[in-house]
Amino acid sequence: MPTSSSSLPLPPSRKPSRSVPAGRNSRRHTDPPQPPRPRNSFIIFRCEFQREYSEKVKASNRSPTPEKMLSKRAGVIWKNMSLEDQKKYRDAAKEEAIEHLVKYPDYKFRPRQRSRPKRRSTGAVNRRESIKSLMREHSSGSQIESGSECERPTSVLSSSPEPTTDDYPHTLSHRRSMSLPHLGPYRFTRTHFIEPVSCASSPGTGPHWSSSRSSSASTREPSPHLPAITLRSHDFEIDPGLDAVPFVSVAARSSTSSLGEMVALPECVSSEGMHSIGFSSAQTSPMAPVHESNLSGYFPAPPATSVPLQHRRHRSNTAPSSYLSPLAVVSSSLGNWNGEMTATAAATSRPGFMSITDTLADLTPTATSLPVTSHSTGDYSYFGGPFVSEPSASSFLTLDTEIDFDRTPRRADFAFGIQDLPMSQPGIDSTSYRPGVNGAGGFASSFGPSYELDSYKMGLDAHSITPAMCDLSFQGDHFDDLFYMGHD
């Protein structure tokens, strides 16, 4: 096939500003820099789409940046695109692949292996065993024993002409989680309790792609005969599928957020930069929410005034963030950790708590088993009852907060002074929760002292982990999960 048919007018600025494409996963910075992978059809489309989009935005006076990123919308459009149109991009991708093959005959895709060892999904791990392993992991502190996640040097085949550079330092000293403080502010990583060891980023495997024409990949010419991307007006809307999105920005990605602060209801939050409540209709111009920069979360609309949440797309989650109760934290933690992603939407059972991440929401909510059901405020009755929703119902809720949901809450994560309180106090339990009157900081007085602990306990209960002892004495650094022994 003749490659060009270059009759179609190319957008003049063919070359994006990208000279070093380098995504964060890019292998560009590896020792012997490797050529990037050939783009797949969607990626090609996305590039075009983005270009088109920004042009349109520039031309018209649409909102500058309705979304942080266009990937999602590109995905929607891609899905709605006719197959023939898609095929054009697939062809383009194929072309690029061939080009790539010609250009880098020795290229081989070598994804780094940085994830933790996969869980036996069918393993049906005994809960007790799971707990023990949890204990092991925790008790080992920041040490991680298994070196299995090191990049295997084996990928350098013997066909490599040069002596392999793969004398890997098998040191585990360099961990990927350098940036992840153990005690500090939450970070959300979708790994698990313990950050995986990805050994010493040594990319090694030093083959040898003929480096003579190294940068040519960055001057990649998009295929000229791609179908024009037509952007319709709704492509500029905040969320075409969402008629009205009331959103509440709850505070505080402040790095100092403790769980205690996080449980604060938005209504309670009053410190500076803490919250804003607003309603935005996607039909109207996407006017900024009250504090755009602070917008961090979407509340589901109150049932009366909003669309049912049925039509949420699976992958759709623009919605920034939310804070979870400790209950949710522990639940999701245990869920993940168990390998059986039993998300609990328990957080939604409390007024003001937002839901679980979209990922978790994809899973079967188990909130019905949780004792926290009676906190309807009327305002957000959505949150009032047990959150039995279809999987997609809350999928627009996401959390990109700094919570590491895969980590068991530690002492430092809880509000000041909470660790000194007994586990249960008469009259003060999790159900005595009321929206605080003291604002965000007033955790103890607002929510009852044992709230978080109870919450934590309930999280465990929800997973049929019953406390052998309810003595949550804080020994060491984190909650003594060891006191909770599973039974089954």
Next chain:
DNA sequence: TAGAATGAAAT
């Protein structure tokens, strides 16, 4: 520097 999208390739 993470993360949003889909898909190809690898594990």
Next chain:
DNA sequence: ATTTCATTCTA
């Protein structure tokens, strides 16, 4: 079955 990484841009 699950992960990485192609791209780009923002916060």
